[in-house]
Amino acid sequence: MDPVKLLALVGLLVLGLLGHPTAVHGGRSCKFPAVYNFGDSNSDTGAISAALSEVLPPNGESFFGSPSGRFSDGRLVVDFIGKRATSKGKLSRPEDFSKALYTFDIGQNDLAFGFQHTTEEQVIASIPDILANLSQAIHQVYEEGGRFFWIHNTGPIGCLPYNVIYYQSKPGTLDKNGCVRPQNAVAQEFNRQLKDMVLKLRSDHPLAVLTYVDVYSAKYALISSAKDLGFVDPLEFCCGSYYGYHIDCGKKATVNGTVYGNPCKDPSRHISWDGIHYSQAANIWIAKHILNGSxxxxxxxxxxxxxxxxxVPFCFRFGRKA
Structure with missing residues (x-):
């Protein structure tokens, strides 16, 4: 398959910048000519808005000043990846594909759909199939020349305010932070199998560089320390409404004299932007704690x-299939 068509089908072009990657030896840093992201709305920089439905204000208000296609008040983690991993310049060229960084940030939508329409047991049973599809996608990118992969595990889905609100809680099902314990347990099982998948991909694709990133731990640490870090209750969200009347962020409705949908005044104090996606302030904190490699x-x-x-011999590193 043509690399451009492949990326158009299964990926989201985040940032393409000219430059040349440098393998790390003796402390030298990498500079990728492009970053290509594959993910859901947690890392979407505009594809959904361009292809399906418009992202409305106040999305983007904290950084861009207007909607930028991101489901947040500002930047996403992937924006900080692009800033940190590339050099400034023009959009990348097809010949840069084998030198680009490919980021993957998926899983939340798959699990959320399962929780909404099936049982927890069925969600767990679906994980191997979900990861088999992901493995195949990474294999396809590898076959087209991709060599550098940065793979995020899925976050604590049971801590999303949306899920806490709609989950029929039972005694003992909420943890000390008010998160849905069974949903987080499924997310952790997903991540365990994802890490095993990455290990297998390393064995099957020795010329690839695959980094597994524990985003779950970063997000849960932020939620656990929310008040100490100056945030409001992590289960509060800034935009939209799920209480009394469901209204998406960017819309308003008046029901029996009550106005639903007014955004909060200070998004920087919220971890959750709209009950599902994280705020820019949260994304800054998360990026700081995952991009350093810890x-x-x-x-x-x-x-x-x-x-x-x-x-791995240097002559085999770029653009050569194995």
Whole structure:
């Protein structure tokens, strides 16, 4: 398959910038010519807005000043990845595809759909199929020349205010932070199997550099420390309404004299932007704690994500299929 068509079908072009990656030896940093993201609305920089439905204000108000296609008041984690991993310049060229960084941030939608329409047991049973499709997608990118992969695990879905509101809680099902314990347990099982998948991909694709990133731990740490960090209750959200009347962020409705949908005055104090997606302030904190490599396997920063195993000859590193 043509690389451009492949990326159009299963990925979201985040940022393409000219430059050349440098394998990390002796402390030198990588500079990728492009970053291509594959993910859901947590890392969508405009594809959904352009292809399906418009993202309305106040989305984007904290950074862009207007909607930017992002489901947040500002920047996403992937924006900070692009800023940290590339050099400034023009859009990338097809010949840069084999030198680009490919980021993956998925899983939340798959699990959420399962929780809404099936049982927890059925969601757990679906995980191997979900990951098989992801593995195939990564394999396809590899076959087209992709070599550098930065793979996020899924976050604590049971801590999303939307899920807490609609979950029929029972005694003992909420943890100390008010998160839905069974849903987080499923997310952790998803992540365990995802990590095993990454290990297998490393074995099957020795010329690839695959970094597994524990976003779950970063997000849960933020939620656990919310008040100490100056945030409001992590189960509060800034935009939209799920209480009394369901209204999406960017819309308003008046029901029996009550106005629903007015956004909060200070998004920077909220971890959750709209009950499902994170605020820019939260994304800044999360990015800081994952891009340094402390939560990665192997423990490399985003600027070291082009590091090859020592036994891979340099002549085979870029653009050569294996």
């Amino acid at each position: 939560l990665s396997d192997p423990p490399v920063s985003i600027r070291e994500a082009c590091h090859y195993p020592k036994n």
